[in-house]
Amino acid sequence: MSLPWVRFDTSLPDHPKILALLEMKDGHRAAFVYCCALAYAGKHGTDGQITRPSLSRVNGRPADADRLVQVGLFDVEDDGGWRIHNWANRQELATVTEMKRAAQRIGGQKGNCVRHHGPDCGCWREQA
Numbered sequence: 001m002s003l004p005w006v007r008f009d010t011s012l013p014d015h016p017k018i019l020a021l022l023e024m025k026d027g028h029r030a031a032f033v034y035c036c037a038l039a040y041a042g043k044h045g046t047d048g049q050i051t052r053p054s055l056s057r058v059n060g061r062p063a064d065a066d067r068l069v070q071v072g073l074f075d076v077e078d079d080g081g082w083r084i085h086n087w088a089n090r091q092e093l094a095t096v097t098e099m100k101r102a103a104q105r106i107g108g109q110k111g112n113c114v115r116h117h118g119p120d121c122g123c124w125r126e127q128a
Contacts, residue, residue, distance in 0.1 A: 006042035006091055008035075017071045030067040033060035037074075037084055041091070048087025052080050 012018060018034075021027035036058035041048050050058060055065060065082055068074035074082040084091075113123050 006038045008038065009090075017073050020071045021067060021073075024067055024070075026063065027067060030060075030064040033058055033064040034068055034073050034084075036060070037068075038091075041084055041087065048084035048091065049077065050074070050082045050084065054081075 009015070012035075018031055021031045021034075024030070037050050037060070040046070040054065040058045041050065046054075050060075050065075055062070065074055069076055069082065073085055075085050077083050113121050117123060
């Protein structure tokens with residue numbers, strides 16, 4: 001399930017891992033790839049996984065991913081792709097997003113039932 005947003009820490013520009021990237025040749029590219037990877041993972045509900053085929057979708061090259069692994073912003077996955085380090089600790093997981101949306105749908109159905117049929121109807125329970 002996709003997110004329309006991701007948490008983007010305001011201290012990112014001066015985070016030690018980003019500063020380490022900026023000291024490397026083409027590190028500024030890798031830093032941009034990291035930002036794009038955050039957005040991509042949120043949009044597509046990948047829970048931080050960046051597959052090899054999707055690397056180009058985040059404007060990245062294998063060398064950029066290698067730099068991100070080197071500074072600890074990406075973790076290598078067994079399938080040859082990567083996972084954004086600490087994604088589950090800092091971002092909302094796709095299952096959580098889906099549960100929230102399901103609860104909102106049920107709340108909307110209940111509200112519509114009460115509004116249009118009265119407080120004793122309960123037809124929203126059949127739809128849930």
